[in-house]
Amino acid sequence: MSWKNIKLIFLREVRDQLRDRRTLFMVAVLPLLLYPALGIGMVQMTVTFEEQTRSVVVLGVDEIPSPNLIDGTKFRSDLFKDPGGADKLRVISDATGNLEEHEIEEELRQEFTQFLESLRANEKKLQRLAVLERDFRRDETYEQSDPELAELIKEQQALRKEAIALLADSPAEVVILFPAGFKQAYADLTNSIAGGTVTEEMLDHLPRPFIIHNSANERSEIAFSRASKALAAWEDEVLSDRLSHANLPVAFTDAIPITDIDLAEADEIAANVWSKIFPALLVIMSVTGAFYPAIDLGAGEKERGTMETLLISPATRAEIVFGKFLTVMLFSISTALLNLASMGFTGKHMLTAVSQGAATPLGDLSFPPLLSLLWVVLLAIPLSALFSALSLSLAMFAKSSKEGQYYLTPLLMVTMGLTMFCLNPSIELTPYYSVLPVVGPALLLKSLLLEGATSSSVVTYVLPVLITSITYSGIALWWAIDQFQSEGILFREAERFDLGLWFRHLLRDKEETPSFSEATVCFVLIAMLQFLFLTSMQSSPEALNGPVRMVQVQLIYLIATVGVPPVLMGLLLTTNLWKTLKLHLPNWKYLVAACLLPLSLQPLTLELMSALDPFFPPLPPGAEQMMQAMATDTVPLWLTLATFALAPAVCEELAFRGFILSGLQRSKREWLPIIISAMLFGVIHMIPKQQFNAALLGMVLGLLAVRSQSLWPGVVFHFVFNGVQVLAARLTPESLTEGPAQYVFRVGESGTIESVSFQPAFLVACAVVSAGLLYWLFNSGKTSEHLDSKSNLNGSFAAE
């Protein structure tokens, strides 16, 4: 690869993009204009925004005890915290002349008059409903068998329906009703409390006011929340009145006065705000900033017919992709950082403008320290690199800019989902999250802004996050280069997509082994079946009743979701099922190696996994249960072995080393199919710890299958490996301290099965044996011929 060519291409592409007004607008002008414009717009909105006046109907005004709740046509204004709060509620009461006082249209006045009348007519029913609502709460369940109770619930439902009908077309959003005799009963009660003669019965028989609202109706809810705040403030006043009447101090009801002390400083609150906005904005803007230039540089160039001109220049494909990639990345980073800067300055400026004088809950929204900002820039690089490479790959694949645009939505959706996930306050950086793409950098950025660049979590995770992010970007870039090498993708031409034709082609033009894409489809099918199976299991937990049942279900699950797809797809889509699933018998040496290797590898992986244990999140409860089911004696050993050793060995090998690996091997590369199939094998295991373990073993299994050109060594390896685990789960610590076992195991002081570990000498022996076997395996098949496969083009090119 020549840097001179890369630089030439890079400079040309950058100049080309800068000459494109649209790109320039998207990258530079839009962020510089957008945020200030949005800010001004928001100020305008808040200034001109006026909340509509809502109506509250109060029935039984005369029954309201003092102090005053209502002041003419409104609630008393000092009951509201915000100035003008009282003006947002119109109080229609049954006090004489109240309706005439309101400045409303005559028509509305008529409506209210009618509504008040119908309310008064239904007052008894509503009171009955209030009693029933108090007794039967909707969020609780009641014994349905009691006929008396059932009758009451029925009555309640009927009354609810009537109330709904009553309020449905009413001009009021909320109705408050004070029952007849309330004022007197309340005064009596207050006197009894003062005199010390209050009884439980008196409290019980106090008629209760009620408030009717509809939480499904936005307008009703707004009115309700305002009115209940005013009612609460009023209730406090009524309570202090009652206390002073009884000669008790006002603080009487505050049994344990707790004061809360908030230690957050203004800049910390600001950091909290930035830590939410910056990572999200950085991620989303890196995607959008990468995508549009990528489409122009990829699909756009195909469309304009300049791609072939570039292809026949002496620059290699890798140089071309690199030059384009650097251009896209430059624009992605610029977009992200410009957006961040513009948003930051606008936000800060706006807040200072809005909060002049008054203290705001956000403080002065001071910027994060310079060091944190430098980190933002540094983390923008791997993020942009990943998105640039991904966008470029998609853009290369697209035939036209229009088609390219279609790919933006899924990419953006996935990114947005991940970003939303990171915004959740309870999600913090863990070892597992730190190695995930996008999530790792976003969470690192979050804790950087929140805790500063020197906090322990940042220092611990910087390297893992950077290394993995750069690795992911590298893989994405490699994919882009690989795409660019493919004739099928470069010269993809518009063709009519015909599903029927395509199916007929699949069934007619079968080849001996599956294609790369058929292998991918097989994997997706397995993943989807597993998802369906698991969700249906969750909805019917009784299926998992008891360990035996659980193990049986697991067995069916494995066969149905992992075992069946590769066999069916092999039968339907290939001409040589035997070769596709690698069913030929191998050389006997491989079978021997497959028996020995798991025995020597098992202790090593166990040791490795327990060393890595803190790295992974804890096992979900479902998996714990499954592990217990594997160890319990209540399940017959043959069933446990069939479920946890034989079925995985056969089904998973058929899928991953059979159909999928055969499909991947079409790429003619040697290691790539092994690595990809191992990764997919890992991914399917769902639990992070098992995923890692499975991916590692998948590499060994893949190598076994490729070298021996047979599935059987893998099946044997897999069976022995899992079988040993099943048997080990049934061991007791006592059995490990005597006989030859004592040279293998060490039992810790606690004497529990968890404290058992391997003797160091034994581990060394295992390592030596494993290394020897793997070395032999690695070199064994090099001379034997590889599976021949015809090159396959996923598309067509101009046939002229």
Next chain:
Amino acid sequence: MIRVQDLTKEFFDLKRGPVAALNEVSFEVKPGEIFGLLGPNGAGKTTCLRILSTVLKPTSGLALVAGFDVARSPESVRANIGFMSGNTGIYDRMTAWEMVEYYGRLYGIEEEQLQNRLHEIFDQLQMNEIRDLLGSKMSTGMKQKVSIARTIVHDPPVLIFDEPTSGLDVLVARAVLEAVDSLRDAGKCIIFSTHIMREVEKLCDRVAIIHKGEILDVGTVDELIQKYVQPDIEEVFFHLIGSRDPLMNAI
């Protein structure tokens, strides 16, 4: 200069399955010669020339261009050819001068030498008027001139023209043909594909008639006319295709 031996290219089609776009094609082109590839649309001309320019890889067979194998050392092949086709467009947001200069740099020409060469080409092709015009503002004729300038900027020994006159008006087409003709006189090895009989008669020293991925015959225009006892190359063409394709005879 160009040697093609049993060149085959298969591609995949949903409807028809694997299709051979080129089927064991062989020919040779010498320096100072214009070799014509004459065939209808879909005959395999573009596929053949794309393989020679290393944009596509052959399924089997051998293709040597300027002494280099297209499959083994594609970079060296590309450095020694100039390629122009209807699909090799020019950049909209680059001026004529920038475009040719950019390709000159990609070919690794020394800066001083490149500037001299650019002046020489722009004079020769009378392009000084459009020197600073952006690609998007150019007429088809102007664009074609820039393409020719781009094709010859590194003075390659081998030139490949894939239907360079398709879609051009008579005047521009004539200018392109004249440019190709003058390149032959400069001793270049030129391969030229077309479906226009007149161009073959006027320009080509030798011609291969290609149909459905196979070369039906190769020779000079006169040789072919005499061999098949036909009045002109057009009749030779129909005669050859007709003998292969009974449907054509029926028409």
